[in-house]
Amino acid sequence: MIPELGHFALIVALAVALVQGIPTLIGVVRGDMRLMALARPAAQAQFLCVATGFGCLVQCFVSNDFSVRYVAEHSNTLLPMLYKVTAVWGGHEGSMLLWVMLLTVWTMAVALFSRRLPRETVTAVLAVMGLISVGFLAFVLFASNPFERLLPAAAEGRDLNPMLQDPGMAFHPPMLYMGYVGFSVAFAFAIAALISGRLDAAWARWSRPWTTVAWMFLTLGIALGSWWAYYELGWGGWWFWDPVENASFMPWLLGTALIHSLAVTEKRGCFKNWTVMLAILAFALSLLGTFLVRSGVLTSVHAFATDPKRGIFVLGFLVVVVGSSLTLFAWRAPKVGRGGLFELFSRESLLLLNNVLLMAATGAVFIGTLYPLCLDALDLGKISVGAPYFESVFVPLMVPLVLLIGVGPLARWKAARWKDMARPLWLTAGLVLPLALAMPLLSGRWSLFVACGLALGLWTIAASFAQIVVRVAGGTAGPWARLASIPRAQWGMMLAHAGVGVFIIGVTMVKNYETAVEVRMTTGDTASVGGYTFTFQGIEELNGPNYIAARARVEVSRDGSSVGVMHPEKRIYTVQRMPMTEAAIDSGVFRDLYVALGEPLDIRTWILRIQHKPLVGWIWWGCVLMALGGLLAATDRRYRLAGRTADAAAPMPGAI
Numbered sequence: 001m002i003p004e005l006g007h008f009a010l011i012v013a014l015a016v017a018l019v020q021g022i023p024t025l026i027g028v029v030r031g032d033m034r035l036m037a038l039a040r041p042a043a044q045a046q047f048l049c050v051a052t053g054f055g056c057l058v059q060c061f062v063s064n065d066f067s068v069r070y071v072a073e074h075s076n077t078l079l080p081m082l083y084k085v086t087a088v089w090g091g092h093e094g095s096m097l098l099w100v101m102l103l104t105v106w107t108m109a110v111a112l113f114s115r116r117l118p119r120e121t122v123t124a125v126l127a128v129m130g131l132i133s134v135g136f137l138a139f140v141l142f143a144s145n146p147f148e149r150l151l152p153a154a155a156e157g158r159d160l161n162p163m164l165q166d167p168g169m170a171f172h173p174p175m176l177y178m179g180y181v182g183f184s185v186a187f188a189f190a191i192a193a194l195i196s197g198r199l200d201a202a203w204a205r206w207s208r209p210w211t212t213v214a215w216m217f218l219t220l221g222i223a224l225g226s227w228w229a230y231y232e233l234g235w236g237g238w239w240f241w242d243p244v245e246n247a248s249f250m251p252w253l254l255g256t257a258l259i260h261s262l263a264v265t266e267k268r269g270c271f272k273n274w275t276v277m278l279a280i281l282a283f284a285l286s287l288l289g290t291f292l293v294r295s296g297v298l299t300s301v302h303a304f305a306t307d308p309k310r311g312i313f314v315l316g317f318l319v320v321v322v323g324s325s326l327t328l329f330a331w332r333a334p335k336v337g338r339g340g341l342f343e344l345f346s347r348e349s350l351l352l353l354n355n356v357l358l359m360a361a362t363g364a365v366f367i368g369t370l371y372p373l374c375l376d377a378l379d380l381g382k383i384s385v386g387a388p389y390f391e392s393v394f395v396p397l398m399v400p401l402v403l404l405i406g407v408g409p410l411a412r413w414k415a416a417r418w419k420d421m422a423r424p425l426w427l428t429a430g431l432v433l434p435l436a437l438a439m440p441l442l443s444g445r446w447s448l449f450v451a452c453g454l455a456l457g458l459w460t461i462a463a464s465f466a467q468i469v470v471r472v473a474g475g476t477a478g479p480w481a482r483l484a485s486i487p488r489a490q491w492g493m494m495l496a497h498a499g500v501g502v503f504i505i506g507v508t509m510v511k512n513y514e515t516a517v518e519v520r521m522t523t524g525d526t527a528s529v530g531g532y533t534f535t536f537q538g539i540e541e542l543n544g545p546n547y548i549a550a551r552a553r554v555e556v557s558r559d560g561s562s563v564g565v566m567h568p569e570k571r572i573y574t575v576q577r578m579p580m581t582e583a584a585i586d587s588g589v590f591r592d593l594y595v596a597l598g599e600p601l602d603i604r605t606w607i608l609r610i611q612h613k614p615l616v617g618w619i620w621w622g623c624v625l626m627a628l629g630g631l632l633a634a635t636d637r638r639y640r641l642a643g644r645t646a647d648a649a650a651p652m653p654g655a656i
Contacts, residue, residue, distance in 0.1 A: 003068050003147040006056025010097075010147075013049035013104075014137040016042050020130030028124045028195060036119055039126040043111040046133060047104040054101045057146050058088055067153035070094060070146045076159040076575050078546035086170045087160040092310070093146035095173065099290070100136045102174070102181045107133070110185060110210070117206055124192030125185070132184055135317045143313050159546070159575035168228035172221060176248060179218020180286040183251060186211040186258060187283035190276045191325055194332045199272045204265035207279075209639040211262060215255040216630035222248050223623035234581030234596045236516065236611045238619055241390045246369040247289030250362050254282040257358040260351050268340040268413060270348055273333050274355060280325045285362075287318040292369075343415040350408040357401045364393040402456045402504065405497050406463030410470065424466045432458040443513055443614075453508030460501030464494040489636035496629025503622030509615040516611040522604050530612025532593060533557045534566075539606065547571045549582070552606065554595050556586065563593075568608075570597040592616045 020042035027035025057070075061084045066072040074091045075084055089098040107129045114122045140146070189207035193199045225245070230238045239245065258278040264271045291314040342348040368385045376382055406428065410421045436455035440446045471490070472482045519527045521536040528534075537553040549571040556563040566584035573580065586593040591614045598607030 002056050002059050002063075002065065003149065006053040006060075007141075007145070007147040009049045009052040009056065010137060010141055013046050013053065013100075014134065014141060016046045016049060017130045017133040017137055020046060021127050021134055022131075024123050024130070025127040025195075028120055028127065028192075031120075033119070036123040039123040039130075040111045042130065043104075043107045043126050046130070047108040050097075050101050050104045050137075054088075054097055057094060057097060058085060060147075061085065061088055064157070065153075066155070066157050067150055068146075069148045069150040072150050072154040072157045074157070074160050076157040076546065078574070079157075079160055079165075080545050082167065082170065083160055083165050086164070089173050090160050090164045090169070093140070093144045095177075096136065096140050096144045097146050098173065099177055099181060100133065100140060102177050103129070103133055103136060103184060106178075106181055106185055110188075114206070120196055121189075121192055121198065121203070121206065124195050125188040128188035128191045129184060132188075132321070135321070139310075139313055139317065143310050157575075159573065162547070162571070162573040162576060162578045162580045163232065165546075165573075166228065166232050168224060168232065172224040172228055174221075175217055175224055176221030179214055179216075179221050179255075180248075180251065180289065182210070182214025182217055183255060183279075183283045183286050185214060186255075186279045187325070190279035191328065194276065194328050197332070197335075199265075199276065199332075199336050201266050201269055204262045204275065205639065208259070208262045208266060209634040209636075211255065211258055211279075212630050212634040215252070215259055216627045216634065218248065218252050218255060219623055219627045219630065222252060223620050223627075226623075227620050230616075231583055231585055234583050234609070236583070236594050236596070236609070236613065238510075238616065241368075241387050243369050243373070244289070244293055246365050247285075247292045250365050250369075251282050251285040251289065253358050253362045253365070254278055254285060257355045257362075258282055260354055264348055264351050268342070268348060270340055270342065271352070271355075272336050273329075274352075276329060276333070278355070280322065280329065284318065284322045287314070287321060291315050291318055292373075340414070342413070345411070345418070346416045347408060347411040347413050350404055350411055354401060354404055354408065357397055357404075361394055361397045361401075364397065365390065368393070399456065402460055402500065405460050405500060406466075409463075409467045409493065409497075424470050425463075428459065428462045428466050432462050445513075447512055450508055450512045453512075454505060457501040457504035457508060460504065461498045464497040464501070468494060487636055487638070489633045489638070492629040492631070492633030492636070494629070495632060496626045499622045499625030499627075499629060501622070502618050502625055506615045506618030506622060510613050510619070514611060514613045514616070516609065518598065518607055518609050520601065521606060521608050527608070527610055529610045530591070530593075530614075531558060532563065532612065534595065534608075534610055536606070536608065538604070542569070544571070546575065547573045547580075550597065550600070552584075552595075552597055552608070554584070554608070556593060566593070566595045568595045568597045570600075587617055589617070590615060 019038060023035045024039040024042070026032070027038070059065075060068050060071050061075050062081070064071070064075065064077050066075075070091060070093045074087045074094070079087065087094070089095045107126065110122070110125055110129065114125070186207055189203065189210065193203045193207075222245075225248070226238045229240070230236065258275065261271045261275040261278055265275045291311055340348075368389050372383050372385050407421070407425065410424060412420070432455055436451050436458055439454055440450045443450075467490075468483075468486065471486060472479050515530050517527060517529055519525075521527065523536060523538040526533055526535045533556070535555040535557070537555055539550050539552050542549040542551045549569040551567055551569045554566045554568065556566060564586055566586055568584040569582040571580045571582060572578070581596050581598075583594055583596040585595075591612060594609075594611040594613060596609040598609055600606050
């Protein structure tokens with residue numbers, strides 16, 4: 001009865017979500033406190049119901065209940081326990097239930113941690129999130145039921161896709177979905193502000209930490225996906241401009257713009273319409289990513305489904321959500337005040353330019369991702385848009401954006417003066433440029449592109465620290481007191497910007513200086529790559545829990561000194577008979593050594609793919625620094641105390 005219990009729990013969750021969404025929203029419009037009082041209990045009840053359903057599905061996988069179609073299609077008795085759990089979101093139906101589960105987690109968090117905000121605001125936010133839950137719960141129940149029975153029950157399962165049998169899959173989808181779904185909170189706050197008419201600094205301050213946390217999770221999710229592709233797919237690449245990768249990257253770009261726009265709205269009362277529009281579009285692109293992954297319109301290692309009917313459901317939901325929110329925006333936007341005035345050269349104008357560049361970059365990725373799909377859907381032919389397009393269009397937009405990272409935080413609000421900023425900027429440039437020009441010489445091959453990339457990365461890092469130096473150097477208190485007075489949000493901004501610099505340096509070095517060879521090797525053969533010597537010592541057979549592997553032994557040395565032993569594998573999974581390449585990676589601070597087994601030519605001879613990748617790890621460490629910066633900013637003291645005076649300033653429902 002576990003599947004029936006889980007299915008029933010989701011039905012109850014749908015009913016509760018309707019209560020959370022409709023009566024409470026009516027209560028906000030009418031100012032009816034009795035109806036508004038339903039919001040928090042409904043959010044808590046919905047969380048419990050969905051958690052029950054999710055737990056039932058986990059139990060079905062753990063107990064090998066192959067009478068459930070979804071379990072039979074994505075599990076097997078030989079599957080290790082870790083992968084039985086991760087198989088819950090290894091297919092379409094389970095991944096959608098994970099989406100709903102995380103949506104209720106965010107809803108529960110808003111209900112618990114927003115108690116000091118005005119009741120009208122919190123109720124409107126919970127109501128909007130309840131209506132979003134209605135859409136996704138209806139999708140799960142009527143189009144993607146994970147508890148559908150299979151009669152008669154299968155004797156054995158088909159096994160989880162071997163590509164997903166990896167520890168990275170335990171973290172990548174939940175992190176990515178936490179980011180996707182987290183933007184629903186920013187969206188809900190924006191819609192609540194439009195409904196109540198309170199588009200002010202307080203609204204921005206309440207929304208900003210939720211948006212930053214969602215952005216942090218999305219950053220980690222994208223980074224984990226890139227890292228997983230790097231070590232699991234056997235190609236050694238870290239970003240392929242795959243349509244599904246782009247589908248997660250677009251809301252990240254707009255989420256970045258939204259964070260900066262919220263800062264201006266909170267501080268100066270400007271960019272209110274910008275901020276609301278970015279919140280709507282960021283969530284819309286999250287829904288678009290869901291449509292792309294689940295509609296069957298594209299083929300990708302990341303895609304889950306090939307059923308166009310499900311895609312139509314998601315597309316219809318996307319149209320309803322975006323259409324209704326844009327209609328509300330069009331009605332309310334003309335009544336919104338302009339906010340504070342600012343000069344052409346000011347922090348506000350630089351942040352506006354930042355938003356324009358991020359929007360343009362998002363548009364470039366959007367066109368490159370959707371245009372081929374539209375042509376194919378209209379039977380106008382097939383074209384392929386790959387890395388050359390994205391790199392030639394996206395990178396030029398990023399160069400001025402990166403330069404702004406160093407300038408913007410030093411500019412004053414309302415009106416900035418160049419002479420106040422010139423000295424730290426010239427000192428930063430004077431430190432960065434000689435280093436950027438000299439560092440490529442260490443590799444023995446100087447390149448203008450490398451020097452420019454290093455200059456941008458070093459500029460971002462040095463300028464981030466320069467902001468702290470400027471702050472500590474000013475004022476009358478002692479330097480340690482001034483350092484201690486710097487809020488977490490400033491440290492978070494500095495750390496996130498420095499992470500961008502670390503990322504740029506990693507990308508620059510690995511794109512220009514990586515070396516890769518494919519060599520035919522028999523026992524005792526050697527190959528030299530990147531100054532390292534790789535000696536092939538043969539193959540041994542290895543029996544895993546649900547696979548058979550050919551495991552190579554490759555000894556690595558440099559200048560006669562042993563570096564280590566690497567063990568790449570070629571696996572055959574016993575159920576699906578799918579071959580998989582498990583690369584061996586020796587990671588270091590300044591380089592990765594990457595060895596993957598190709599195809600055997602005979603019993604003793606194999607093709608090996610050997611790569612030397614300088615600073616490739618800096619790509620993911622840069623992302624980690626960005627996420628840590630987001631975490632610091634989201635936990636700033638002013639957000640923790642933001643609600644203490646909110647009740648006293650609670651608005652009346654109605655006019656702006």
